[in-house]
Amino acid sequence: MKLHWFALPFIWLLSFEAWGNLGNSNSSSQKEDLNKMLGHLTTQLKEDYDLNLLPQIRVLREQSKQLGEKRLQAKSLLLEGLIRQHFGDYKNSLVLHNDALNIVSGMNAPDLEASIYLALAQLEMSLERFRFAQQLLERAYTLITKRVSAEQVEQLLAEYALWQGTLHIMRGSYRQALSILSSVVSQEQKELSIKLALARAWAHLNIGEHLNASKLLQSVAGEKSALQKNLKLRVRYKLMSAMAFLQDGQFTNAIDEANEALGETFGTRFLTEQSMLQNTLAGAYAQLGDFEQAHLYLKRFAMTEQALNLQKxxxxxxxxxxxxxxxxxxxxxxxxxxxxxxxxxxxxxxxxxxxxxxxxxxxxxxxxxxxxxxxxxxxxxxxxxxxxxxxxxxxxxxxxxxxxxxxxxxxxxxTDSLTGLNNRHYFFSVIDAQVNSSAVATHAATSEKHEMIFCLLDIDHFKKVNDSYGHAAGDTVLQSVADILKQCTRDSDLVIRWGGEEFLMVMPNMTHAEATEAVERVRRQVECFPFVVNEQAIQVTCSIGFAPYPLSNEGGKSLTWEQVLELADNGLYMAKEESRNAWVGLKGLSRPFNAPTEQLISDYKKLISNGQLLASTSYET
Incomplete structure (x- = not known):
């Protein structure tokens, strides 16, 4: 949940302009800054679909709207739509894509309009609505071939071929997919060239042509820097390699490659890749005669397929x-x-x-x-x-x-299907109303300051539990921690499965002293709880960070709840770095802080050390 360091100067610049100083800078300079911001966000999106990018994208969209930059505004809508699509929020993703299309329809921008149609086609393919996806791809192709300028045609045709070929593969038309994918080559973008090669390799493997697939994978192996930056491309490459080894009879190599790729998918939403890797491992172990391992991976494959079916x-x-x-x-x-x-x-x-x-x-x-x-x-x-x-x-x-x-x-x-807790989707649907309700209650309080406490909890060394005892044991630990949180919180508190081994608690109408008692109670309960996995008792601990809302700087500007959540996340990371099995809670500012809000987040630990931020910890500092 940390923000990347190189994006902070642009976030500060855009936030400063949003507070009323936009007219003091040159218009062309502002547009240049916005274009740089768009470039950085696009690069980050290719590396990781991070929800923390959403506030930056919204700032970019608002500034673009104020400057009348419709093209930048449409691109920001498209970026947010891709993030929401990645996290399964297809309804809002479709709305955002259509909003971008409405903006572009009044402009002479056929290249951007074609890109939006390609994005909508990807969305329909994710929902397995292939007929609608084909219609959108045909609209994009018409724009590319008839209206897009010559210098942009090659790149857009390569993207069209990638998704048209992928659609044919999903429909089972592998020869037709190869015909489309082999007709174009992207020289400008290494990432797109890798995607085209992997799609062709996928089609060859589905018809048993592992030698042709291996040649394509060898060409992809030379692009190490591109594979290192993009996790999904790296996992796809290793998956294709494992399938090629399996078809070639190199079962040990197939197992090594598939295990390495499977390890990189933990904590991600790559369920499709996990399913294919588990199936590949089952086949390789079966060929080697290790039927116990083959059966194990077949069971995991079945569980992943069940999760995929439930998601669909x-x-x-x-x-x-x-x-x-x-x-x-x-x-x-x-x-x-x-x-x-x-x-x-x-x-x-x-x-x-x-x-x-x-x-x-x-x-x-x-x-x-x-x-x-x-x-x-x-x-x-x-x-x-x-x-x-x-x-x-x-x-x-x-x-x-x-x-x-x-x-x-x-x-x-x-609802999160594993723990029974509410999920992020529920949190985003109710948090604004919770914040408004807390603001009214805080304003009405007279005797003592009551706040809304945002608290993030992370299970220490959770990966070791999964690696040592298996994912079923990890699920048992997550369920037990969820039960502890339910018992240690009030009916008015929100308890959210935030993702992986992270949980979020939002506790309204609570003082700092009450918050420290609550998180310490949770920490002790987790530390003392008798977790039993595979008939063996293990000890599990957790680290916690929390921060109050509302919180204001010297200028009287209150931090948003998103920024307060980042401060709580900083406290969590500080607790892990300093001790583990500990908590760090922000209390407030010791004196007025005359600096941008983002500095509170980026210099969190330093500000606590010099006394500008008041914080409590469960360990001696």
């Missing part, structure tokens, strides 16, 4: 089911209304026929028939009202059923 169901199937149910209900109501109107029309026609027939009969018979008709009409009205009452009851029941389905769907998307 959460992202697509349940939403489609809810939409289908609503549409079906509306259609059924429409049919019932039409049927009711038809019955009424038929009854009126029948009544007219009876009236015409009775005119020719005697008055006595006519009177009797009229009485019978009135009675029949009254009975029909009664039956009709009764029918409508039943129909309304059915509609109410189906509406309640749909509401319950939507409620379950929302609960599923807001």
């Amino acid at each position: 169901r959460n992202n697509k199937l349940l939403q489609l089911e809810a939409q289908y149910t609503l549409a079906a209900q509306k259609q059924q109501l429409s049919v019932l209304e039409k049927d009711n109107a038809l019955q009424a029309q038929q009854l009126i026609q029948h009544q007219q026929k009876i009236d015409n027939a009775h005119l020719a009969q005697q008055r006595g018979v006519l009177g009797m028939l009229l009485v019978a008709l009135v009675f029949g009409f009254g009975y029909w009205r009664w039956q009709n009202k009764r029918y409508l009452t039943v129909l309304k009851q059915q509609v109410a029941e189906r509406t309640a059923e749909l509401a319950e389905r939507n409620k379950r769907l929302q609960a599923l998307s807001f």
Whole structure:
């Protein structure tokens, strides 16, 4: 969760301009700074999809909007959409991509419009909606070949070929994929050239041509610097290499390569790669006759596939089911209304026929028939009202059923399946309301300062637990820690599975002294808890960092809750660096701090040492 050091000067510059000093600098210089900021963010995004990039991207978008730079604004929307897509937030990613497309549609920027269509195609491919992805790729190709300038065509055609070939591979058309992927070569960008080569190698391996795949992988192996920077490319390269060794009969090499790649996927969202690596390892061990290891990796492969299926169901199937149910209900109501109107029309026609027939009969018979008709009409009205009452009851029941389905769907998307705690998606949906509510409570307090405490907890040496006892043991530890946090917090506190072995606690209406007691209680409970894995007792400890909200500098400018969360993260890292099994809690400023807010974050430890930041620790400093 640390911010990269080289991005800090640009964040400071953009934040300073947002506070009202934009007019004091030259317009061309501002645009140049924004373009540099975009370049750095794009580079960081290629290396790691980090949620900490979101505040920087939003600052870039706001500044671009103030300067009227629509192109930069659209690119910032596209960057945020890619990050949200990586973390499974497909709904907001689609909204952001479409917002960028709306901005670009009024401009003469066919290259940027084609890039947005390619990004939307990637999103549809992630949801396995291949028909929509193909339509978007065709729109991008039309723009590239008919409207994009000559100097940009080669690069965009290479990107189009990459995703068109990938779509063919996902559909099983490997020969067609090879035809597309072999038609272009990207000389300008090494990363794109590597992606094209890996996609071709993937297609060759799927049709058993491991020699051709090996030649492509040898050419990729020469690009060590590009592979070192990009984790996903490195994992894909090692996966392809392991599959090629397996097909070539080099089973030991396949195992070594796959194990190395699998180790790099821990703590990431690369479930697809993990599944393929585990399947490759199972096949290699089976060929070597080590059926125990083969069975182990087959079990892990099955568990990963189950997680992938659950992820796909959460992202697509349940939403489609809810939409289908609503549409079906509306259609059924429409049919019932039409049927009711038809019955009424038929009854009126029948009544007219009876009236015409009775005119020719005697008055006595006519009177009797009229009485019978009135009675029949009254009975029909009664039956009709009764029918409508039943129909309304059915509609109410189906509406309640749909509401319950939507409620379950929302609960599923807001809950971490392993620990039962709320996840990041839930946190981002409620934190603004929590912060506003805490601000009102703090303003109303008169006797003692009450604050909202942001607290981050990380399990010490968790990787050793996974490596020594297996991932099932790690899951047991995570579940036990989650239970401890539930027991040690109040009903009003938020407890979040933040990711991996990290947990977030948001504790409103609490003093610093109460916060120290709470985190110390959590630390002791974790330290003393009898964790049992594989019928063996192990000791687990944790490190904690926390910070209060609100917090202000000398100019009266309050830090955002995102910045306070970063301060809590700095405290967590300081506790790990200094001691472990410890906590560091920020209390406030000892005196007014006349410096940019970002310096509080970057010089956290130094400011505590010289007394400008007041902090409590569970160890002697």
